[in-house]
Amino acid sequence: MFTKRALLSVLVVPAVLGSAAFAQAGRDYISAAGSSTVYPFATTVAEQFGKAGKFKTPKIESVGTGGGFKLFCNGVGAQYTDISTASRAIKASERDSCAKAGVKDIVEVKIGYDGITVANSKKAPLFKLTRKELYLALAKQVPDPDNTQNLIANPYKTWNQINKALPAYKIEVLGPPPTSGTRDAFVELVMQAGCNNFAWIKALKDVDEARFNKVCNSIREDGGYVEAGENDNLIVQKLQSNSNALGIFGYSFLEENISQIQGSTIDGVAPTFENIATSTYPVSRPLYFYVKSAHVGVIPGIQEFVNEFVSDRSMGAEGYLVNKGLVPLSKDELAKVRKTVAVLKK
Amino acid sequence: MNRSVAETRERVEKSLKRRRWAELRFKTYGLCAVLLGLSFVVLLFGSLIAQGWSAFRQAYVVIEVHYDPAVLNPEGTATADDLAVADYAALVRTSLKTRFPDVEGRAATKQLAALVSNSAAQTMQKRLAEDPKRMGQRETLRVLASDKVDQLLKGRIDRTVPEADRAVSDQQLAWIDALVKDGSLSLAFNKGFFTQGDSREPEQAGVWGAVVGTLYTLAMTLALSFPIAVAAAIYLEEFARRNRWTDLIEVNINNLAAVPSIVFGLLGLAVFLNIFGMPRSAPLVGGLVLTLLTLPTIIIASRAALKAVPPSIREAALGMGASKVQMVTHHVLPLAMPGILTGTIIGMARALGETAPLLMIGMVAFIVDVPKGLTDPATVLPVQIFLWADSPERAFIERTSAAILVLLLFLVVMNATAVILRNRFERRW
Numbered sequence: 001m002f003t004k005r006a007l008l009s010v011l012v013v014p015a016v017l018g019s020a021a022f023a024q025a026g027r028d029y030i031s032a033a034g035s036s037t038v039y040p041f042a043t044t045v046a047e048q049f050g051k052a053g054k055f056k057t058p059k060i061e062s063v064g065t066g067g068g069f070k071l072f073c074n075g076v077g078a079q080y081t082d083i084s085t086a087s088r089a090i091k092a093s094e095r096d097s098c099a100k101a102g103v104k105d106i107v108e109v110k111i112g113y114d115g116i117t118v119a120n121s122k123k124a125p126l127f128k129l130t131r132k133e134l135y136l137a138l139a140k141q142v143p144d145p146d147n148t149q150n151l152i153a154n155p156y157k158t159w160n161q162i163n164k165a166l167p168a169y170k171i172e173v174l175g176p177p178p179t180s181g182t183r184d185a186f187v188e189l190v191m192q193a194g195c196n197n198f199a200w201i202k203a204l205k206d207v208d209e210a211r212f213n214k215v216c217n218s219i220r221e222d223g224g225y226v227e228a229g230e231n232d233n234l235i236v237q238k239l240q241s242n243s244n245a246l247g248i249f250g251y252s253f254l255e256e257n258i259s260q261i262q263g264s265t266i267d268g269v270a271p272t273f274e275n276i277a278t279s280t281y282p283v284s285r286p287l288y289f290y291v292k293s294a295h296v297g298v299i300p301g302i303q304e305f306v307n308e309f310v311s312d313r314s315m316g317a318e319g320y321l322v323n324k325g326l327v328p329l330s331k332d333e334l335a336k337v338r339k340t341v342a343v344l345k346k
Numbered sequence: 347m348n349r350s351v352a353e354t355r356e357r358v359e360k361s362l363k364r365r366r367w368a369e370l371r372f373k374t375y376g377l378c379a380v381l382l383g384l385s386f387v388v389l390l391f392g393s394l395i396a397q398g399w400s401a402f403r404q405a406y407v408v409i410e411v412h413y414d415p416a417v418l419n420p421e422g423t424a425t426a427d428d429l430a431v432a433d434y435a436a437l438v439r440t441s442l443k444t445r446f447p448d449v450e451g452r453a454a455t456k457q458l459a460a461l462v463s464n465s466a467a468q469t470m471q472k473r474l475a476e477d478p479k480r481m482g483q484r485e486t487l488r489v490l491a492s493d494k495v496d497q498l499l500k501g502r503i504d505r506t507v508p509e510a511d512r513a514v515s516d517q518q519l520a521w522i523d524a525l526v527k528d529g530s531l532s533l534a535f536n537k538g539f540f541t542q543g544d545s546r547e548p549e550q551a552g553v554w555g556a557v558v559g560t561l562y563t564l565a566m567t568l569a570l571s572f573p574i575a576v577a578a579a580i581y582l583e584e585f586a587r588r589n590r591w592t593d594l595i596e597v598n599i600n601n602l603a604a605v606p607s608i609v610f611g612l613l614g615l616a617v618f619l620n621i622f623g624m625p626r627s628a629p630l631v632g633g634l635v636l637t638l639l640t641l642p643t644i645i646i647a648s649r650a651a652l653k654a655v656p657p658s659i660r661e662a663a664l665g666m667g668a669s670k671v672q673m674v675t676h677h678v679l680p681l682a683m684p685g686i687l688t689g690t691i692i693g694m695a696r697a698l699g700e701t702a703p704l705l706m707i708g709m710v711a712f713i714v715d716v717p718k719g720l721t722d723p724a725t726v727l728p729v730q731i732f733l734w735a736d737s738p739e740r741a742f743i744e745r746t747s748a749a750i751l752v753l754l755l756f757l758v759v760m761n762a763t764a765v766i767l768r769n770r771f772e773r774r775w
Contacts, residue, residue: 029723031626033708040738043712044546050714051468053430059627059723060712062733063705079623122511231736233743252738259504259511318456320464324546325738 034068135194566633647689
């Protein structure tokens with residue numbers, strides 16, 4: 001069947017190429033692109049939405065949050081994406097570039113939370129960490145322990161040098177590379193928070209923000225922190241074979257592999273579903289998607305797709321997204337989100 | 347330097363032993379290299395097959411379902427559209443509850459329902475849409491079990507770990523054992539893996555969408571790159587004069603062959619999508635980008651093949667009064683064909699393994715529907731492998747390996763075709 005069609009298409013190609021008239025106005029499926037963290041959730045909704053049969057299954061691309069906004073902000077028209085998924089809120093600069101291309105009405109939809117966990121193999125003892133300890137273990141430069149306002153190259157080699165209560169393991173943390181949204185969130189929620197424990201560094205923020213960022217955001221490069229690639233599964237596998245190492249990844253990977261790995265407590269709070277949902281667990285970030293209002297009503301099914309996304313059967317406390325590891329919004333937040341998306345067309 | 351014959355002989359005999367030793371050593375090194383290479387191949391295939399083989403089988407549950415009008419069509423006024431979105435999942439739950447009547451309470455029902463894939467509801471919906479007369483009737487259906495049950499039956503979930511650390515609860519274990527005992531839960535050939543597109547539910551995910559996308563993309567690539575590359579090679583080798591320009595072109599072609607593939611993706615994004623306004627994620631654009639990628643490889647191989655045709659053939663053809671075009675098409679090209687085909691296959695094999703350039707043009711995407719044409723959104727096998735490898739569900743691990751096996755099979759078929767074609771054209775002199 002398809003071979004005949006393929007053959008035909010191959011013959012037709014030159015004609016198509018020549019005409020260059022890709023009347024893209026005819027796109028009959030939703031096109032979304034963005035964060036690889038939101039990808040598993042967006043795709044699940046897309047599949048359910050497609051199965052209902054009224055509309056085609058939306059196409060979801062995994063290009064990273066920044067890349068998603070780039071595509072999204074290219075302009076209005078069927079060749080540009082309708083929805084951008086993101087593991088952080090849109091930046092002002094991104095809104096500006098959107099507006100320049102004529103993308104003015106953007107609806108922000110918060111879908112839930114993702115916890116970032118620091119985990120290790122169950123064969124090793126459970127780590128009870130604080131954000132300050134994580135900062136001291138992973139920063140490129142740390143304050144001199146003798147309390148002067150000096151920065152020295154990170155001298156810590158083992159965990160018990162930072163806190164005697166921690167195991168005498170070598171500091172070896174597998175985590176995402178700088179291109180990853182998870183890394184951005186980790187730096188912001190852990191490293192900067194840990195940094196703020198030192199009053200003089202905290203004071204820097206108002207005086208010399210560039211220096212503050214350099215001090216707090218730089219991660220050590222002497223082998224204590226290992227960039228293990230964007231693939232979280234790889235980190236999980238490495239943790240299983242190396243029980244001395246810790247790994248940094250999203251909560252859904254901890255949930256799927258709970259028989260082999262354990263999540264360290266951070267500031268005394270364990271990374272559990274309940275703790276992330278109630279924001280007791282300190283290292284969690286909101287997930288979003290953004291809808292281009294101008295496309296609603298032009299590309300079929302956008303309003304319906306968004307309705308499906310925020311419906312009880314997907315985002316509700318027992319919805320299918322929750323089964324996929326999404327930490328849902330609180331009732332009030334969900335009600336608010338539903339109100340904003342009720343009418344997307346401006 | 348006058349030596350007697352005996353002296354020379356003695357010297358040769360002395361060195362002979364040493365030279366034989368050297369030869370033996372050299373042979374052993376070569377053999378070791380081959381063995382090392384082979385053992386890596388065996389290791390690769392061994393681990394892939396060990397990991398991926400189980401994905402070709404899938405757990406199915408046989409359940410008896412009732413197309414209950416009280417649930418599907420409570421008011422009796424439902425149209426076909428209403429029936430498409432009716433609550434079939436409730437019917438699946440009811441069916442499971444009739445099998446295990448002592449299950450009570452919301453939590454327990456939810457656990458029970460989790461044994462069956464959510465595609466069961468869809469199967470029911472499709473069956474009813476096919477034949478509306480099924481309304482009110484009962485039938486026995488074979489539906490997919492959920493990925494957790496599947497992994498348990500395949501021994502990939504350890505029963506011995508404490509319940510809190512296990513994806514399947516003790517209660518679920520008891521139900522599964524009961525179902526296995528009466529024969530309604532078992533492993534069977536996983537047809538869906540070869541006939542369906544991608545899915546976020548591991549048990550429903552298949553490679554067919556990616557295979558079709560790959561076929562379209564490669565067909566497009568072959569249809570463009572083969573004629574263009576051969577024409578370019580013939581012109582450069584047979585017609586073009588040797589001067590600074592042809593030298594420049596040659597250097598450029600050689601350089602292009604070594605350009606990182608992501609660059610072609612960026613080019614494709616800038617030119618095909620942004621200037622020509624072609625659709626994102628389409629095999630059409632994928633084929634164009636991969637054509638750019640494979641062209642230099644095929645041109646270089648084709649030129650080498652044309653060069654290898656002995657000049658005597660050309661001279662003889664011209665001497666018999668053939669025109670230059672006749673000389674090329676009747677004599678040189680057929681003789682160079684085996685080499686050209688080898689180059690083409692090498693180029694196509696490279697195209698088959700690419701994901702980086704496709705990211706830029708939107709083919710790294712979640713696509714459920716099997717593409718039906720060159721402009722439908724599609725993805726390709728290596729991208730499918732990449733996406734599955736990054737999924738949190740553990741059941742995707744075996745599917746990733748299985749998809750790699752399918753990709754390797756694809757490669758083997760392609761290479762085999764090339765060998766057959768080459769042997770048909772091959773001529774020795």
